[in-house]
Amino acid sequence: AMPDPALVAAGERVFRQCSSCHQIGEGAVHRVGPQLNGVVGRQVGQAEGFNYSPGVKKAAEEGMIWDHATLDAYLESPRAVIPKGRMSFQGLRSEEDREAVIAYLRNYN
Numbered sequence: 001a002m003p004d005p006a007l008v009a010a011g012e013r014v015f016r017q018c019s020s021c022h023q024i025g026e027g028a029v030h031r032v033g034p035q036l037n038g039v040v041g042r043q044v045g046q047a048e049g050f051n052y053s054p055g056v057k058k059a060a061e062e063g064m065i066w067d068h069a070t071l072d073a074y075l076e077s078p079r080a081v082i083p084k085g086r087m088s089f090q091g092l093r094s095e096e097d098r099e100a101v102i103a104y105l106r107n108y109n
């Protein structure tokens with residue numbers, strides 16, 4: 001289904017909190033965090049050439065997928081989902097913000 005353009009626009013604003021560490025879109029490269037093109041619906045830890053934490057690698061081995069539910073939980077509290085992860089982000093407390101930024105990410109699949 002086509003994402004709601006207003007939601008995607010809101011997600012672009014939320015993504016400002018991510019862009020110190022992540023790039024997305026044409027020409028995106030790894031920075032502190034991996035580039036995020038195609039991440040929605042994919043197995044965790046699959047951006048080629050990025051050196052993930054052991055926590056992400058373990059989750060990948062266990063078959064974890066970045067679907068709406070796992071992304072929502074991770075973006076709310078990264079450490080709750082990947083205990084030994086390396087994403088030093090306080091998390092998005094607002095469910096609306098998480099919904100919007102996930103719609104924004106999905107736009108780059």
Ligand code: HEM
Nearest residue numbers: 017018021032033044045046052053056085086087088089
């Ligand atoms: C990993 C999203 C903010 C650093 C990830 C992953 C996602 C993500 C989806 C998993 C990527 C994969 O499995 O390929 C976001 C979003 C953010 C955000 C949407 C804002 C709401 C940040 C910030 C930082 C950061 C601010 C740096 C301070 C990282 C790092 C990883 C990561 C280092 C790899 C984690 C590991 O190997 O354990 N992020 N991120 N992220 N992110 Fe973020």
